[in-house]
Amino acid sequence: MTTAPSIPSLSDVARRSASAQSLPETPFKIEVDRLSFFYGEKRALEDISIGMRANKVTAFIGPSGCGKSTFLRTLNRMNDIIPRTRIDGAVKIDGQDIYASGTDVVELRRRVGMVFQKSNPFPKSIFDNVAYGLRINGLATTNAEMEEQVERSLKSAALWDEVKDRLRESALALSGGQQQRVCIARALAVQPEILLMDEPASALDPIATQRIEELIYQLKQDYTIVIVTHNMQQAARVSDSTAVFWLGRLVEHDRTDKIFTAPSEKLTEDYITGRFG
Amino acid sequence: MARAGDWALQAGGLLTTAAALGVLAVLLMDVFADGLGRVSWQFLTSLPSRRPSAAGIYPALVGSIFVIALTAAMAIPVGIGAAIYLEEYGARGRWARLIEINIANLAGVPSIIYGLLGLGLFVRALMLGRSVIAGAATLALLVLPVVILSTREALRTVPASLREGSYALGATKWQTIWHQVLPVALPGTLTGIILALSRAIGETAPLITIGALTYVPFAPDSIWSPFTVLPIQIFNWVSRPQADFLRNAAAGIIVLLVLLLMLNGVAAWLRDRYQTHRLV
Numbered sequence: 207m208t209t210a211p212s213i214p215s216l217s218d219v220a221r222r223s224a225s226a227q228s229l230p231e232t233p234f235k236i237e238v239d240r241l242s243f244f245y246g247e248k249r250a251l252e253d254i255s256i257g258m259r260a261n262k263v264t265a266f267i268g269p270s271g272c273g274k275s276t277f278l279r280t281l282n283r284m285n286d287i288i289p290r291t292r293i294d295g296a297v298k299i300d301g302q303d304i305y306a307s308g309t310d311v312v313e314l315r316r317r318v319g320m321v322f323q324k325s326n327p328f329p330k331s332i333f334d335n336v337a338y339g340l341r342i343n344g345l346a347t348t349n350a351e352m353e354e355q356v357e358r359s360l361k362s363a364a365l366w367d368e369v370k371d372r373l374r375e376s377a378l379a380l381s382g383g384q385q386q387r388v389c390i391a392r393a394l395a396v397q398p399e400i401l402l403m404d405e406p407a408s409a410l411d412p413i414a415t416q417r418i419e420e421l422i423y424q425l426k427q428d429y430t431i432v433i434v435t436h437n438m439q440q441a442a443r444v445s446d447s448t449a450v451f452w453l454g455r456l457v458e459h460d461r462t463d464k465i466f467t468a469p470s471e472k473l474t475e476d477y478i479t480g481r482f483g
Numbered sequence: 484m485a486r487a488g489d490w491a492l493q494a495g496g497l498l499t500t501a502a503a504l505g506v507l508a509v510l511l512m513d514v515f516a517d518g519l520g521r522v523s524w525q526f527l528t529s530l531p532s533r534r535p536s537a538a539g540i541y542p543a544l545v546g547s548i549f550v551i552a553l554t555a556a557m558a559i560p561v562g563i564g565a566a567i568y569l570e571e572y573g574a575r576g577r578w579a580r581l582i583e584i585n586i587a588n589l590a591g592v593p594s595i596i597y598g599l600l601g602l603g604l605f606v607r608a609l610m611l612g613r614s615v616i617a618g619a620a621t622l623a624l625l626v627l628p629v630v631i632l633s634t635r636e637a638l639r640t641v642p643a644s645l646r647e648g649s650y651a652l653g654a655t656k657w658q659t660i661w662h663q664v665l666p667v668a669l670p671g672t673l674t675g676i677i678l679a680l681s682r683a684i685g686e687t688a689p690l691i692t693i694g695a696l697t698y699v700p701f702a703p704d705s706i707w708s709p710f711t712v713l714p715i716q717i718f719n720w721v722s723r724p725q726a727d728f729l730r731n732a733a734a735g736i737i738v739l740l741v742l743l744l745m746l747n748g749v750a751a752w753l754r755d756r757y758q759t760h761r762l763v
Contacts, residue, residue, distance in 0.1 A: 287650060289575065316653030326644035328663055338662065339652035389648070396652055 235260040235400060235430040236281060241295035243273075243280060245288070250276050254295070254456045256449055263422060263431045265441035265462065268451035268477065274434045275323075277451065278402050281432065282318035283311050299400070316343055319393035319429075323405040325385040327377035327392075332369050335377045335388050336360060339396035355395060362428075363391035364421050383414025390421065394429075401425065403433040407440065419444050438478055442466050450474045518733025526734055530700050531716070535727030540735050543716035545702040546615070546695075547742065550712055551684050553619035554626065559676055561623070562630030563665075566672075569631070570638045571660055590628035597625040598692025606693050613694035616706040621689050626679035633675020637668035670754045677750035681743055687714040713739045 236258040243251035251273045258264045266274040279285045280297060283304060296303045304314050316339075327335050336356045339345070346352040356373070360366040365387040369380070377388050386406060393401060403422070407415040422431060422444045435441050441448050442462060449459040450473070458471045469475045529539020573579050601621025611617040641664045649659040665672075696711050698719065703710040713735060720732035 282651065284647065284651065287647070312653050312655050314653075315651055320647075320651035322644060322647065322651075324644060326642075326648040328645065328648065329667060338649075339654075342652065342654050342658045342662070392648075392652065 232260045232262060234258065235299065236432070237298040237301075238281075239296045239298070241277075241280060241293065241297060243276060243285070243294075244292040246290045250454050251280070252454045256456055256459050258430065258432055259447070260430050261426055261428075262446040263426050263433060263444055265445035265448045266432070266434045266451060267436065267438060267441050267448060268457075270436065272451040273454040274449075274451045275404050278404055278432060278434050279320075281400070281402055282315050282320055283309075284315075284320065286311060316396050317398050318400045318402060319396065319398035320402045321386070321389050321393055321404065321406045323408055325382060325389050325409070327380075327385050327388045329376070329378055331374045332360075332377045332380070332388060333373040336391050336395050339392060343396055345396060359391040359395035362394045362425070363387045364417060364424075365391055381414070383410050383417060386410060386414070386418060387421070390418075394425075398429065400430045400432065403431065405434050405436065408436065415440070438466075450477060452477070514733045514736050516733075517730050518735070518737050521730050521734035522737050526731075527738070531698060531719075535723075535725055535731055538720075538728075538731055540713065540716060540731075540738055542699040542702045543711050543713045543735070544738060544742075546699070546710040547684060547712040547739075549615055549703055550619050550622065550690075550710065551680060551746075553615060553706065554622040554683050555676070555680055557619060557623035558626045558630050558679070562627050562676070563634050563672065565627075566631045566634035566638060567660060567665075570635045571656070571664075586628045586631055590632060593688075594625055594686055595688040595692055597621055598689030600624065601689060601693045612707070613696070613709050614707045615703050615710045617693055618690050618695055618710060618712075619706075621693055622683040622686060625686065625689060626683050629679040629682070630676055633678070634668070634672045637671030637675070638664060640671060641667045666757065669757045673750050673754050673757075677747060681746060684712075684743060684746065685714055685739070687712075687718055690715060713742070 234257040238254055238256045241251060241254045242249060254277060266278060268274050276285065280293060281299075281304075285291050285293070293305060297305060299314075299318070303309075328338060330338070333356055336359050337346075337352055340352060340355055346355050357366060357370075360369065365384060368384060369388075377385060380388065386409075390401075390406070407418045410418065419440065422433065425431060426446075433441075433444065445462045447459065448462045448465040450457040450465065450469075450471070452473055457477075458465065458469060458474045460470070465474060466478060469478065526539050527544060528541050529537060530541055531543075532538040569579065569582065573582075598621060601617060601624065605611045605617040605620045606613060609617075611620070645663050645667065646659055649663045654662070690712055695715055696709050699709065699711040701708075717732050717735040717739065720728045720735060723729075
């Protein structure tokens, strides 16, 4: 990374949209407009508007139950699976509203990959885990092509050297950190544009966590990354911009260094200094 | 006090287990003592006869295998399909609950009722006659509720994280079910299916009701053939007055037991094969 651009004066900046524009200049990949989300009658997300820039890492932080994971899952319509949920507002990816009728959800989820909090490799071999997405999406026609793509994905996930001699072994035999990287490789295999990560390192030890964080740093060259974390140091280390959630609302979204050094909102300050959460 | 209660419970448990196993052991010993001498290649390959020493179990053995294979061929796809629909696609609500309760009830309906249904539906209305196909269809109906219930149970144990992982890669619902959910649910499903088929292979009443023959001097050679099955042949021999026929019946029971064990063995083998990747 090059040196960070200068920080604009804090006082008179209209918080969300304006400060988001002060982010290093890549176009918005994801734009969310007045999004509310309901589980049955309960409103879990309220009126969220936020933009996430291409090839940047956007971190969502906030106390447990603040809606950050729920919000993440609206970005690839993963909440569709849960019965009795409802959504208002719009989520635009490359300007297209993904909740517009006629959206191909299957195609959307191929473009917007996801890595889950608890690593969930399929009970299959390492190779088949990574190959699965390629197979179902018809992305590799020959065996050679398949092997090449699997290798590429495992290399991108910084796992190739550790598993190249045991690709036919069960993915469940790997360590927790390796399993999570299988899941990342699996997500990368289908060549998404966006990678959503839901506390990808929360179940891992510090060394495995560090590897994942280094990986995220490399991956943002090719992907737009959105990561949910309850670890503030992690958000500070890996992200370019940070959004703070509280009780289903977006409190503040700004450059990560600004959020952690000079937040505009009292709530943000209270949260990052550990006064609640 | 607590320790005495603990001891009593343990002793009681041991006693009841011993009683159950003891009765079974006596039964088995009796059967083997009577029948083992009769089990031979000749017994397996001969047709029934008026003379007990010449009589064999060939038509019943072929009939049983034929009927059970056909039952499985009908009940397994339909049962698994129904379970997938009810568990994965069907709407949740009052209707779903009603259907679920009804299936559970069907699993407890006496088998002779299925025999009457088979007689009315397959033998008469569909004019299949007293054939292998009519018998198999009747047994398929009989085992269907058990197959559906156990498959649904197995589908329910598949963790949601696995489905989400598949959906997140752009898999359709059907791809997720076919490639991820079913393989994981398969061991549980197989257990249910084998239990159901084990029950079907020992069934006598519904087959007698639909008119399976008690004396068949030929093996069924098509699904339209008349047939008999092992339990019916055993029943037939037991009801004869001559002691030698009772020995034939005991030998028939041994053959039936071996068939059952083989069925269970295949199931265990399949289960292990598909459980090489265990979920942790």
